[in-house]
Amino acid sequence: MRIALSSDERTELTDFLIRELRERGHEVLLFGAIAENDPDVDWPLASSRAARAVVNGEADEAIVCCWTGTGASIAANKVRGIRAALCHDAETARGARIWNHANVLALSLRATSIPIAKEILDAWFETPFSEDEWNLQQMARIRALEAEFSSGE
Ligand SMILES: O=C(CO)[C@H](O)[C@H](O)COP(=O)(O)O
Known part of the structure; x- marks a missing residue:
């Protein structure tokens, strides 16, 4: 897959993620402080740019990072079509895929x-979205909320 990866800081975790994602065979697109020549290093810009890459079709999914992970997830979730989940453990990542159809993983540096992080990535990539009727209904509700609060731009 093509994974957009953003962070407002370069750390041991971001170095690990780049290496690990490449070793798993993914193409990694970098945004923010971990990219060369990206002036948008602040977390709202770096994270939303990675999220935008997903909705534009440039990337299949994204991983967005900031110190807490909260700002990166909030910024990504402002992009229409994004379902970003802040995950601190593998079980949360598993649930985010099954029940939330999460397409962006947010991590706290x-x-x-x-x-x-390795356990979270294992769970993230191995867990499919649940397509059962009840779950699809919840996803339709999320899309309805998004439409309700969207300015249409
Ligand atoms: O966690 C964050 C946002 O949610 C940021 O990474 C944090 O605010 C960055 O702070 P600073 O620029 O002072 O290092």
């Missing part, structure tokens, strides 16, 4: 160790 502060709270995510390398071994936990």
Whole structure:
């Protein structure tokens, strides 16, 4: 897959993610402080640019990082069509895929160790979206909320 990866800071975790994603065979598109020549290093810009790459079709999915992970997830979720989930463990990542059809993984640079990040990536990539009727209804509700609060731009 093509994975957009953003961060407002380069850390051991972002270095790990780039290496690990490439080793898993993904093409990695970099945004923010981890990219060369990207002036948009602040978390709202870096994260929304990665999210935009997903809705534009430039990337299949994104991973967005900031110190807490909260700002990166909030910014990504402002992009129409994005369902970003801040995950601190593999079980949360699994649930975000099954029940939320999450297409953006948000990570905290502060709270995510390398071994936990590896478990989160395993769960993220191996867990399919649930397509059962009840779950599809919840996803339709999310789309309805998005339409209700969208300015139409
Ligand atoms: O977690 C974050 C946003 O949610 C940012 O990474 C954090 O605010 C960056 O702070 P600073 O620029 O002072 O290092």
